[in-house]
Amino acid sequence: MSANSVHIRPAVAADLNELFHLEQLCFDAESFNRRQLRYLAHRANGLFWILTDEGRIAAFIILLERKNTEGLRVYSLAVSPAFRGRSYAQQMIQQALVLAQERAKRFLYLEVSEHNGAAIQLYRKLGFMETGRRKAYYKDGSAALLMRLFID
Ligand SMILES: CC(C)(COP(=O)(O)OP(=O)(O)OC[C@H]1O[C@@H](n2cnc3c(N)ncnc32)[C@H](O)[C@@H]1OP(=O)(O)O)[C@@H](O)C(=O)NCCC(=O)NCCS
Incomplete structure (x- = not known):
């Protein structure tokens, strides 16, 4: 497959149906419904x-920016099961770093389930550090690890 077939771009309204299906494939109990996704696409403006x-949409990342904060939050990240292991998640985090730099942010931050070994490995590999832990954060009762990646 040619490398030219891979593109990273902002999501648009026409992507929402495909995104909804991808979301459902990747997250079960914690998945967003269509309305939430539409809202996020709007709120996460850009x-x-x-x-x-x-x-085909193989991966997405949703970042949230709060005014007057030094960090940019990685709110959701997912890669379609058929496209995993091709560094797409890493590429999405690289994109997040570019967006954070453009906004003069000092770090990316996120929460990840203590049971999500693949994601924890990914974040550690990219240099995220654990900054805390929130007990019983998810619907299944698992804790969240809080992680942060500083931008040089
Ligand atoms: C976690 C997830 C985003 C990884 O996507 P991916 O595109 O397959 O990841 P990449 O190919 O970019 O992998 C980069 C690194 O992450 C780690 N990693 C990824 N998948 C892994 C797995 N199944 N087991 C262990 N480490 C893994 C590895 O360190 C890997 O580097 P390597 O290829 O040199 O070993 C993907 O499995 C996913 O969408 N999972 C469901 C949704 C989810 O959990 N999102 C994160 C919520 S916080």
């Missing part, structure tokens, strides 16, 4: 990005 492979 900070909801997708990666397409041969025109």
Whole structure:
């Protein structure tokens, strides 16, 4: 497959159906409904990005910016099961770093389930550090690890 078939771009309204299906494939109990996704696409104005492979949405990242804060929050990140292991999640975090730099943010931050080994590995590999832990954060009762990646 040619590398030219991979593109990273902001999500648009026409992507929402495909995004909804991808979301459901990737997150069960914690998945967003269509309304929430539409709201996020609107609220994350300019900070909801997708990666397409041969025109199909293979990954997305949703970032949230709060005014007067030094960090940019990685609110959601997912890669379609059929497209995992191709560094797409890493590329989405690289994109998040670019967006954070453009906004003069000092770090990216996120929460991840203590049971999500793949995601924890990913964040550690990219240099995220654990900054805390929130007990019983998810619906299944698992704790969240709070992680942060400083931008040089
Ligand atoms: C976690 C997730 C985003 C990783 O996506 P991906 O595109 O397959 O990840 P990448 O190919 O970019 O992997 C980068 C690194 O992450 C780590 N990693 C990714 N998947 C892993 C797995 N299944 N087991 C262990 N480490 C893993 C590895 O360190 C990997 O580097 P390597 O390839 O040199 O070993 C994907 O599995 C996913 O969407 N999971 C469901 C949704 C989710 O959990 N999102 C995160 C919520 S916080």
